[in-house]
Amino acid sequence: MPELPEVETTVRGIATVLQGEVLARVEPRRADLRRPIPVDLRQRLTGARVIGLGRRAKYGLIETDRGDTLVFHLGMSGRWRVDPEEIGKHDHLILETAAGRVLALNDHRRFGSLDLVATDALADWPTFKALGPEPLSDAFSHTTLATAFEGRSAAIKTLLLDQRIVAGLGNIYVCEALFIAGIKPHKPAGQVATARLKPLVQAIKDVLASAIEAGGSTLRDFAQPDGELGYFFKQWRVYGREGEDCLQCGRAVERRVDGGRSTFYCGTCQR
Numbered sequence: 379m380p381e382l383p384e385v386e387t388t389v390r391g392i393a394t395v396l397q398g399e400v401l402a403r404v405e406p407r408r409a410d411l412r413r414p415i416p417v418d419l420r421q422r423l424t425g426a427r428v429i430g431l432g433r434r435a436k437y438g439l440i441e442t443d444r445g446d447t448l449v450f451h452l453g454m455s456g457r458w459r460v461d462p463e464e465i466g467k468h469d470h471l472i473l474e475t476a477a478g479r480v481l482a483l484n485d486h487r488r489f490g491s492l493d494l495v496a497t498d499a500l501a502d503w504p505t506f507k508a509l510g511p512e513p514l515s516d517a518f519s520h521t522t523l524a525t526a527f528e529g530r531s532a533a534i535k536t537l538l539l540d541q542r543i544v545a546g547l548g549n550i551y552v553c554e555a556l557f558i559a560g561i562k563p564h565k566p567a568g569q570v571a572t573a574r575l576k577p578l579v580q581a582i583k584d585v586l587a588s589a590i591e592a593g594g595s596t597l598r599d600f601a602q603p604d605g606e607l608g609y610f611f612k613q614w615r616v617y618g619r620e621g622e623d624c625l626q627c628g629r630a631v632e633r634r635v636d637g638g639r640s641t642f643y644c645g646t647c648q649r
Contacts (some may be wrong), residue, residue, distance in 0.1 A: 392440075
């Protein structure tokens with residue numbers, strides 16, 4: 379699944395096509411993805427000018443001058459294709475600007491979503507209202523985590539993946555950050571000393587920033603809007619490296635399955 383860095387990379391990519399442009403054609407090509415596509419999406423967006431693009435957690439935002447924001451989620455393998463040579467059967471939304479540029483939202487599995495929300499109501503939109511702070515923002519700190527973890531027996535990795543605690547983190551980058559911070563992923567969150575949370579927060583911010591700079595990670599079908607692959611996977615320290623030597627101690631990287639997700643870690647370096 380595209381995680382925060384992949385969505386951020388996507389938003390930056392499509393911004394070069396959409397920012398300041400008028401949407402001359404808006405064509406939903408099916409009635410639903412993971413949930414129904416708004417029936418008035420074509421009417422509300424056609425002729426509107428894009429005045430801003432952004433991201434909240436793993437959602438991309440396209441804001442228009444009509445007071446609407448198109449909120450998209452890429453699901454498991456969705457991506458925007460820029461100026462495709464032809465429109466395929468898995469291209470479920472077409473946006474064409476007055477300048478003649480075309481974007482196609484491609485989602486083979488249809489696990490993504492499209493919503494149209496009044497811009498001034500975004501903060502109160504139920505999906506966003508339930509989210510925790512952005513991990514790259516000043517609102518996310520070691521004190522935030524200390525409060526959320528107090529008295530909790532659940533594994534620290536499980537709680538870091540809880541979008542109500544911190545928004546946008548996914549499996550890859552949590553595994554990587556916990557390794558950098560030297561914290562065992564299945565350690566009960568409430569037993570992690572507050573002093574150890576400060577370097578963890580910094581590790582999360584650093585890993586995400588590095589991944590964004592590298593264009594995200596290549597996972598199955600993910601690619602940037604221009605078709606380029608992300609290269610952060612070349613920097614993975616533990617994720618996907620089961621049985622390989624730990625880059626710090628030389629012991630084999632281990633893998634365990636928690637809640638259906640693979641967890642990669644070093645049994646020596648992480649405690």
